[in-house]
């Protein structure tokens with residue numbers, strides 16, 4: 001019995017991929033580490049490749065706090081100091097393969113204000129409009145903070161918004177936080193997808209010619225996609241040479 005049909009997203013210009021906060025402080029050994037967060041980086045690199053291959057747009061947000069940011073404990077906030085501008089912890093993971101022309105969005109730069117959403121106080125909406133983006137795919141950290149707030153804002157601004165479930169992870173400080181974040185995104189009209197929902201160039205048959213069974217979710221196929229993503233991630237890394245936003 002077919003219980004789940006893969007969606008069939010075909011990435012094309014002017015779709016955009018927004019990668020949120022894959023910064024050292026949110027990863028293993030960082031100031032505010034998210035459990036297993038390093039494991040989504042190969043998956044994100046896989047999506048980056050797919051968007052690059054399709055000549056679609058890639059953007060990356062970063063938490064970019066001044067040293068006295070209001071969200072830090074010393075200022076009465078909930079968090080240890082993290083992602084302080086120009087420090088090592090604020091750098092993107094060296095494993096993240098951002099294309100050279102990635103548009104970088106710095107957020108939460110005002111010491112007086114917390115801003116989880118990549119749209120909050122940034123030029124992100126403007127950048128997307130200039131590029132003519134209608135459909136935004138979002139992956140990154142953290143599901144229950146940056147991702148949910150960014151996705152809800154994207155929906156409010158009228159973007160078709162797809163959350164990449166296999167490319168996001170949350171803090172889940174309270175049990176259920178991540179589940180509630182997902183619920184909130186869906187209630188706001190976001191869609192959810194995983195790599196299965198993007199037919200590979202090789203096995204991408206026109207949907208009418210595909211056997212219904214071939215569209216069933218196949219864990220083995222998904223594992224294969226992830227394996228490919230990991231293998232690809234070992235290739236030569238392109239680094240962002242210039243950060244357009246700062």
Ligand code: VGL
Nearest residue numbers: 021063079141142145146
């Ligand atoms: C975030 C916690 C603290 C986020 C930022 O962007 O998800 N989470 N600062």
Ligand code: ZN
Nearest residue numbers: 063071083108
């Ligand atoms: Zn922060």
